[in-house]
Amino acid sequence: MRPFPSVHPPTYTPADGCPDRGSSPDCRISGSDMKRAVQAEPGEHIVFSWVRWPDKATCDAASEKLMADERMQPEGAMPFNPQRMIYGGYQPVYEGGDGGGFGYVDGIVAPTSSDQAAFVDHAQRLSAYFLKKGASRIVDGWGTDVPDGKVTDFKRAVAAEDGETVIFGWVEWPNKATRDAAFAGMMDDPDVQAAPPAFDMQRAIFGGFVPMLDTDHS
Numbered sequence: 003m004r005p006f007p008s009v010h011p012p013t014y015t016p017a018d019g020c021p022d023r024g025s026s027p028d029c030r031i032s033g034s035d036m037k038r039a040v041q042a043e044p045g046e047h048i049v050f051s052w053v054r055w056p057d058k059a060t061c062d063a064a065s066e067k068l069m070a071d072e073r074m075q076p077e078g079a080m081p082f083n084p085q086r087m088i089y090g091g092y093q094p095v096y097e098g099g100d101g102g103g104f105g106y107v108d109g110i111v112a113p114t115s116s117d118q119a120a121f122v123d124h125a126q127r128l129s130a131y132f133l134k135k136g137a138s139r140i141v142d143g144w145g146t147d148v149p150d151g152k153v154t155d156f157k158r159a160v161a162a163e164d165g166e167t168v169i170f171g172w173v174e175w176p177n178k179a180t181r182d183a184a185f186a187g188m189m190d191d192p193d194v195q196a197a198p199p200a201f202d203m204q205r206a207i208f209g210g211f212v213p214m215l216d217t218d219h220s
Contacts, residue, residue: 036209039159040086049082050109050211058091090156092143092170096125099139103219104174106181111170112206113162118144121169124200131194132173135184142171160205169201
């Protein structure tokens with residue numbers, strides 16, 4: 003399984019299915035929030051998405067076919083700005099929960115200098131709390147194919163330094179109310195407080211999104 007995630011600003015403003023901008027906060031660290039990561043302009047929304055593959059070879063083969071398929075060439079304006087889209091390949095290192103349909107998702111991208119084992123330990127500790135509070139699935143990925151972009155990329159989005167790895171993850175919730183209740187009590191949970199930090203929260207970018215397309219449950 004290999005997620006191929008992307009974050010990009012559409013050039014349209016749909017009526018629904020867009021990120022909850024109130025849950026996509028402007029971070030205090032310069033250049034470290036999802037809006038600034040893709041240089042979003044006033045009136046634009048952020049789209050957070052991923053594609054799950056059985057392995058990297060399948061992903062690479064599909065990408066080559068996609069680029070060569072004439073049907074994939076846009077006839078008009080694209081619904082997002084590809085110059086400001088950020089994307090990359092990640093190896094899942096932790097997955098918890100049984101999944102199922104979901105009505106809200108939290109996404110996060112962050113830099114880490116921890117080794118993979120320490121990061122997975124951190125993910126397991128936090129996931130135990132989220133699952134207890136109603137999350138249906140949590141996935142955390144370790145950056146293995148994170149290219150440099152001409153305008154934007156995942157590394158610049160979180161100001162990643164030499165030797166750091168960019169992580170990508172998401173938490174699926176049945177609805178926003180369940181998610182909000184879980185976050186409200188998060189800082190009071192002793193297990194969460196005891197979890198050693200595994201990435202730099204000051205440079206993490208995160209936000210809440212309402213799903214538009216879920217091919218597993220369409």
